[in-house]
Amino acid sequence: xxxxxxxxxxxxxxxxxxxxxxxxxxxxxxxxxxxxxxxxxxxxxxxxxxxxxxxxxxxxxxxxxxxxxxxxxxxxxxxxxxxxxxxxxxxxxxxxxxxxxxxxxxxxxxxxxxxxxxxxxxxxxxxxxxxxxxxxxxxxxxxxxxxxxxxxxxxxxxxxxxxxxxxxxxxxxxxxxxxxxxxxxxxxxxxxxxxxxxxxxxxxxxxxxxxxxxxxxxxxxxxxxxxxxxxxxxxxxxxxxxxxxxxxxxxxxxxxxxxxxxxxxxxxxxxxxxxxxxxxxxxxxxxxxxxxxxxxxxxxxxxxxxxxxxxxxxxxxxxxxxxxxxxxxxxxxxxxxxxxxxxxxxxxxxxxxxxxxxxxxxxxxxxxxxxxxxxx
Numbered sequence: 540x541x542x543x544x545x546x547x548x549x550x551x552x553x554x555x556x557x558x559x560x561x562x563x564x565x566x567x568x569x570x571x572x573x574x575x576x577x578x579x580x581x582x583x584x585x586x587x588x589x590x591x592x593x594x595x596x597x598x599x600x601x602x603x604x605x606x607x608x609x610x611x612x613x614x615x616x617x618x619x620x621x622x623x624x625x626x627x628x629x630x631x632x633x634x635x636x637x638x639x640x641x642x643x644x645x646x647x648x649x650x651x652x653x654x655x656x657x658x659x660x661x662x663x664x665x666x667x668x669x670x671x672x673x674x675x676x677x678x679x680x681x682x683x684x685x686x687x688x689x690x691x692x693x694x695x696x697x698x699x700x701x702x703x704x705x706x707x708x709x710x711x712x713x714x715x716x717x718x719x720x721x722x723x724x725x726x727x728x729x730x731x732x733x734x735x736x737x738x739x740x741x742x743x744x745x746x747x748x749x750x751x752x753x754x755x756x757x758x759x760x761x762x763x764x765x766x767x768x769x770x771x772x773x774x775x776x777x778x779x780x781x782x783x784x785x786x787x788x789x790x791x792x793x794x795x796x797x798x799x800x801x802x803x804x805x806x807x808x809x810x811x812x813x814x815x816x817x818x819x820x821x822x823x824x825x826x827x828x829x830x831x832x833x834x835x836x837x838x839x840x841x842x843x844x845x846x847x848x849x850x851x852x853x854x855x856x857x858x859x860x861x862x863x864x865x866x867x868x869x870x871x872x873x874x875x876x877x878x879x880x881x882x883x884x885x886x887x888x889x890x891x892x893x894x895x896x897x898x899x900x901x902x903x904x905x906x907x908x909x910x911x912x913x914x915x
Contacts, residue, residue, distance in 0.1 A: 591808045592792045595687070599782050602686040614650070615721050622770065622777045622788060625677065625699060629653070636669050638699060640741075640772035643733040645669050645710065650726045662714065662729045667707035673698045674775050674815060681776075684811055693816040699775060701744040702737065710734075741773035745786065748818045752825035758832060762846070763787075763825050765908035766853060769901065775817055784814035787824030794853075798826040831857060838874045843882035850905045851889050855898035863892040 603619070610617035613632040620626045623641040628634070633651035647665045649657050674695040678684055714731040734740075742764060749767070753760035770788040771777035783790045789798070791809045799807040802822060814820045831849045835857040839845035852860045858868030865873040877885060886902065893899045 589792070595791070595808065595810065596782065599683075599687050600780075602683050603780070605686075606683045613723065615723055619683075620681070620776060620778055622779055623772045623774055625774060625776045627672075627677070627680065634665070636665060638669060638774075640738075640774040640777075643737050645731045645733065647729040647731075648726055649728075650724055654725060654727055657727060662716075663707050663711040665729070666710050666714075666731055667704045670700060670702050670707055670710075671698060671704040674817070677776050678812070678815055688810050688812050691812065693812055695775075695816055697744055697775065697817065700733070700737065701741045702733070706734070738768075738773065742768070745773065745817055745821065748821045749825075752818075752822045755822070756825040756829035758825055758828045761909055761912035762828065762850075762905075763821065764912040765905050766824065766828075766850070767821070768908045768912075769904045775820075776815060778811070782811075784811045785820035786817055787820055789814050789820055789823045789827075794823065794827040797830050798823040801826045801830060828853065835870065836860070838870065838878075840878050841882050841885075844877060844880065844885040847882065847886045847889055847902065847906075848877065851893060851898060851902050854901040855893060855895055859894055859898065860889070862894060863889060 607617055607619060610619070610628065610632070614635065618624065618626045618635065618637060623639065625638040625640070627636045631651070631653065633649065633653035635646075635648040637646040637648070639646065645666055647662060647669075649661075674697055675692040677699060679692040710731040710733070711729075714729050716727065716729050718725055718727045745767070746760075746764070749763045750760050753763050767773060767786050771786050773786065775786055777786065777788060778784050779788060781790050789809065791814070796806050796808075799805070799809055809819075809823065814823070828849060831852045832845065836845055836848050836852060839848055848857075848860050851863075857870060861868050861870045861873035863873075864876045867873075880888065886906070889902050890899050893902070
């Protein structure tokens with residue numbers, strides 16, 4: 540790779556890479572300063588990290604495609620884990636377990652030989668097994684993660700849902716059973732609603748970690764909780780295609796890179812194994828919020844207006860926040876425009892002018908959850 544890029548060429552590339560759909564993006568702040576930083580990084584090994592991430596993403600994408608293809612041989616509509624779904628298949632591919640963190644329910648689907656041998660008590664057993672699944676076990680038994688990062692799981696005692704397996708009987712008694720015919724045969728699905736307080740119990744598991752990280756990096760704990768709720772609905776095994784991992788959906792190349800430099804004193808490529816450890820994931824998210832608030836967007840004078848911009852930048856990048864106000868990715872040019880507005884006007888402007896619909900909705904969602912956690 541030829542690193543002798545012109546300044547204009549660098550800025551063009553930087554703008555193109557600024558937004559990562561769905562999660563955090565590489566913040567572009569003061570393009571002139573960023574160009575100087577880029578040149579300095581040529582001597583600090585950042586290109587090595589970039590290449591390492593490119594290989595990691597290539598391996599991840601290939602493993603994802605292979606696993607999807609394998610599932611499609613058995614299931615008409617393949618499901619894979621994402622930000623708010625944890626999906627697990629048995630080795631014979633005839634039992635699928637899904638935890639839907641957004642809808643707060645467990646779905647057990649059975650087909651093929653497993654359906655032929657299915658007994659009523661099997662539903663409760665599957666629900667109990669799901670409730671008892673630890674984060675470490677979920678990681679270890681995930682074929683996709685095993686291919687990409689190896690079989691050494693993170694040491695995490697918490698289970699996926701923060702609920703006792705003893706609830707299995709109660710959940711099973713409230714479950715609904717449906718049976719549908721398909722090209723690959725009938726599929727029986729048991730849908731068991733989680734308790735009404737399931738989300739608050741999940742949130743409570745991570746609150747001590749959030750308070751510790753928030754105090755360390757001088758960001759509101761309520762903001763960390765609201766972002767975590769929005770990103771993953773407190774799914775500790777959350778992942779997206781970018782890839783981004785864990786509770787706060789950290790992108791190794793962008794937020795993970797900036798935050799690791801702050802936390803560890805040097806840039807590191809954080810993989811799924813790192814980011815599926817809740818304490819690590821939460822600290823990386825809090826550290827990145829610190830960077831956005833105290834560095835990239837520190838020139839916004841009104842704290843409430845700055846908060847709205849930090850929330851938007853966590854999703855779409857500081858450069859895209861600047862673009863919403865000035866038409867360029869320069870924070871320096873956007874600052875005078877932002878500082879003329881009230882916090883309410885800044886919020887309304889972001890909701891109307893952020894480039895991506897997802898980012899516009901993200902600002903609204905986080906603010907809604909923020910109100911909840913401020914009073915919790």
